[in-house]
Amino acid sequence: MAVTSAAPGHRARLTGGLLAWYGVLGGAVAWAAHLFVGWGVDELTCAAGIDRVAGLPPRAVIGLAVVVPALVTVGALLAAVLTWRRTALPRHADDDPPYARARLLALVGIFGNLLFLAIIVLGGIAVLVLPSCR
Template sequence: MTERLPPRTALVGGLLLWFAVLGGVAFWTLHALVAWAVDELTCAAGHDNLAGFPLSGAIALAVLVPAAGAVAALAVSVLAWRRTRSDLPEGGHRSVGRAHMLAFVGLWLNMLALAMIALGGVAALVLPPCQR
């Protein structure tokens, strides 16, 4: 007979837990690809704007949108960590302990991804675009 998970822990399963672990890294990848690609491709074409939108504004959007996604992933990982921490049994369900560990890893990965997005954004916005 299998034990049932506590109701609060059951809410932290599946895709939500994977988003808590890998969401920030996915948004960091999106930021790295979009922010630098927009800068390089627009400048290579000899323009200083992107479809009438200033290049610095487009880069700022390519920083802020992934940063907001990484913050959302960080919030989900904190929520998952707190919910699984309160339901950790002394000798009980292994999946609760596994989810707790994944949430903890996601917490640190999301903080790292958020820091890298912020630092990449500072570099993209401080360095003048289209520098020749």
């Protein structure tokens, strides 16, 4: 009878760690990118008086600055949920600190990404609906 190790390998731990941190910080970084690109394009095109950004109308660039960060945030939310599910504790391991920390980070990631997704969507609606250059 062969005995297999239950401990994850180095690559699995690294991937799990990176996935967990993406689940925690992905929405915040995506929101920062949305903030700088979305509102920045709106303000700079208005100030410069131009009607094209890289060959696209400013509304298209702003729309991309809403959709892409929202998709990144949804991916981070799914990563946080996956981390939450992977760190489900067996009944006998309730005081295992690494699992408890990972589970707490996953919970912070879930709620944080929901918040950042709402901020990105509502901010995108505001920048697309409010008239620019006023």
